[in-house]
Amino acid sequence: MKGLFERDVIAMGKNRVFLAVMVVLCVCYVVSDMYVTGVLLMPMLFATVCGAMVRNDMSAPIRRALFALPFGKGEYVAEKYLVSTAPSILFAIALQSVSAAVHRQTFAQSVMVVACAAFLTALTVSVEIPVNIVFRDRAQVARVCVLAVVFTLVVLAVSIDMGPEGLLRTIASIPAWALYGAGVAIGVASLAVSAMVSLHALRRAQL
Numbered sequence: 001m002k003g004l005f006e007r008d009v010i011a012m013g014k015n016r017v018f019l020a021v022m023v024v025l026c027v028c029y030v031v032s033d034m035y036v037t038g039v040l041l042m043p044m045l046f047a048t049v050c051g052a053m054v055r056n057d058m059s060a061p062i063r064r065a066l067f068a069l070p071f072g073k074g075e076y077v078a079e080k081y082l083v084s085t086a087p088s089i090l091f092a093i094a095l096q097s098v099s100a101a102v103h104r105q106t107f108a109q110s111v112m113v114v115a116c117a118a119f120l121t122a123l124t125v126s127v128e129i130p131v132n133i134v135f136r137d138r139a140q141v142a143r144v145c146v147l148a149v150v151f152t153l154v155v156l157a158v159s160i161d162m163g164p165e166g167l168l169r170t171i172a173s174i175p176a177w178a179l180y181g182a183g184v185a186i187g188v189a190s191l192a193v194s195a196m197v198s199l200h201a202l203r204r205a206q207l
Contacts, residue, residue: 004071004079011053018049026095035099040117042095043088044124050084051128058136058205073202077129081195084125092117112176115183122187126194134201 012019022042029038057066067073092114100110 003069004076005083008050008053008079008083011056012050015049022046030095030099030102035103036113039092039095039099039113040120043092043117043121046091047084047088047121047124048128050088051080051125051132054080054129054132055136058133074199077195077199077202080129080198081125081191084129085121085191088121088125089114089118092121115180119183119187122191126190130194130198130201133198133205 022045026038026042029035029042032038057063067076096105096110096114096117099105099113100107105113
């Protein structure tokens with residue numbers, strides 16, 4: 001796994017333009033009134049780019065040479081999820097630490113923002129990696145279709161009649177521990193199911 005991780009670090013280092021733009025955007029978000037958006041958006045963007053490296057690995061010229069190396073497919077899948085989630089969550093913590101210092105946010109607010117960033121990152125990775133493994137060159141079209149389905153489900157959930165208070169107020173009335181618990185459960189379940197789908201697709205693929 002160490003060799004795979006070093007390979008991904010080198011591949012990410014080649015995207016200097018993207019990294020430079022992301023740093024500039026981070027600074028702009030953190031010092032502006034949209035600091036929460038920045039903390040939520042930038043880790044998701046980073047996770048998307050890390051997950052998209054799978055699509056490059058799945059291209060015909062690369063996958064034959066890559067999977068001839070001495071590592072298992074389970075090790076490959078585990079490394080991809082690790083490199084897509086762990087740095088993104090650490091990135092969110094670092095951004096929120098700076099944001100909290102600049103905008104004088106409380107510790108409770110910081111915990112909530114980082115938790116939301118981790119949750120959204122987990123959902124992003126859960127979609128990004130299996131889509132790239134299963135659809136390969138058609139991953140961009142498949143991603144749009146998946147996001148369209150997710151957006152439709154969100155719209156349907158929001159449109160459900162939750163009484164006079166509405167969905168958002170109903171969620172806000174739920175105790176914090178219940179929200180955190182539900183977020184952790186959904187995030188872990190999404191990653192687990194996604195990893196199983198990715199590993200199954202990789203084992204069935206003609207590499």
